[in-house]
Amino acid sequence: MRERLLTYTQQLLQQNLPFLLLRKSGESNVEILHQKSQKLHKTPHDTMSCAVLSKFLSFENQFYIIGEVRKSFSWGIQRRTLDGVAVNLPENVKIEHQNRVQSAVTSLKNEAFKKVVLSLKHTVAKSTDPLKILTNLLDEYPQANCYFFHHPSIGTWLGATPETLVSYKDGLLKTMSLAGTKSALADPQIPWGIKEKNEQQLVTDFISKALEKVTGKKPDVGDVETIQAGSLLHLKTSLEVPVDYGKINEVVNELHPTPAVCGLPRQAALDYIRNHENYNRSFYTGYIGVQNPVERRADYYVNLRCLEIDKSNIHLYAGGGITELSVPQDEVQEIENKLMTMARIIT
Numbered sequence: 001m002r003e004r005l006l007t008y009t010q011q012l013l014q015q016n017l018p019f020l021l022l023r024k025s026g027e028s029n030v031e032i033l034h035q036k037s038q039k040l041h042k043t044p045h046d047t048m049s050c051a052v053l054s055k056f057l058s059f060e061n062q063f064y065i066i067g068e069v070r071k072s073f074s075w076g077i078q079r080r081t082l083d084g085v086a087v088n089l090p091e092n093v094k095i096e097h098q099n100r101v102q103s104a105v106t107s108l109k110n111e112a113f114k115k116v117v118l119s120l121k122h123t124v125a126k127s128t129d130p131l132k133i134l135t136n137l138l139d140e141y142p143q144a145n146c147y148f149f150h151h152p153s154i155g156t157w158l159g160a161t162p163e164t165l166v167s168y169k170d171g172l173l174k175t176m177s178l179a180g181t182k183s184a185l186a187d188p189q190i191p192w193g194i195k196e197k198n199e200q201q202l203v204t205d206f207i208s209k210a211l212e213k214v215t216g217k218k219p220d221v222g223d224v225e226t227i228q229a230g231s232l233l234h235l236k237t238s239l240e241v242p243v244d245y246g247k248i249n250e251v252v253n254e255l256h257p258t259p260a261v262c263g264l265p266r267q268a269a270l271d272y273i274r275n276h277e278n279y280n281r282s283f284y285t286g287y288i289g290v291q292n293p294v295e296r297r298a299d300y301y302v303n304l305r306c307l308e309i310d311k312s313n314i315h316l317y318a319g320g321g322i323t324e325l326s327v328p329q330d331e332v333q334e335i336e337n338k339l340m341t342m343a344r345i346i347t
């Protein structure tokens with residue numbers, strides 16, 4: 001069965017057809033939907049399932065892959081322990097990011113904004129076949145939402161994201177507030193710090209208000225939990241609210257980008273990111289997923305712990321939430337830890 005999925009994916013890549021491959025967290029089946037032509041769609045289909053691919057700046061950058069063909073494959077996981085590849089960013093990149101964080105901390109102390117997520121792109125030479133990377137992805141991260149998409153007009157991306165943007169079924173919309181990071185290898189007795197608790201609470205409050213604004217109802221808000229994503233731990237709160245299927249886009253537009261990937265207030269954080277990150281995030285911190293208008297279902301994931309493959313390079317992306325309590329060196333270490341999630345699977 002593993003071979004069937006790999007052969008099918010290889011054929012799609014050879015034919016240069018647009019596809020999205022997705023295995024949801026905890027599921028054993030891998031779903032592929034793809035087009036029969038290379039056409040670039042900027043609107044969804046009324047009756048067919050579509051992959052939704054949205055960049056960080058979603059208002060001008062949303063694409064759809066129409067599910068003209070849909071396939072399901074089972075994937076028997078073969079666990080091997082991949083070497084723990086440590087990511088050591090070049091010294092100048094570390095210093096640059098530390099300075100960026102330090103300036104943000106100063107601004108956060110002096111100005112009326114509370115949080116900004118700052119990120120970077122780390123490029124390495126491509127030395128591993130994409131199908132080998134896909135194999136590692138599916139074997140290593142059964143608890144993540146694993147995806148791989150290719151479109152001749154927009155690129156090739158792959159990731160193992162822990163964060164659901166919206167999951168919609170039977171009239172109920174579920175989402176989550178995910179923020180705050182520590183290493184899963186550290187002493188579990190060490191409690192979460194005030195910085196992490198605050199930064200995650202900001203996200204929960206934002207999402208709760210956004211859901212209430214669109215639906216007119218207060219969402220059910222769960223307790224704060226600790227979840228594991230690869231070798232990292234995060235704080236997570238689940239939220240859910242009933243809403244009509246026709247309102248999903250409105251909810252998504254209200255939620256995205258959440259303060260887990262952008263900041264608060266949103267516009268001030270967006271402006272800050274545009275002025276201080278010296279690269280284009282593209283699909284990183286955008287969202288990826290599938291909508292099915294007939295079954296009235298939708299599952300979108302925030303595009304984190306991801307990489308982009310081009311002709312000769314692989315680009316890894318990661319960032320972290322900065323508040324006035326952030327320590328620049330720790331933020332660089334956190335990014336290196338997050339980059340590890342993808343670095344492990346490309347060697």
Ligand SMILES: C=C(O[C@H]1C=CC=C(C(=O)O)[C@@H]1O)C(=O)O
Binds near residue numbers: 234259260261305
């Ligand atoms: C922006 C990222 O993570 C977000 C999700 C979980 C924890 C985060 C944090 O602790 O900063 C970030 O908000 C990333 O992985 O690149």
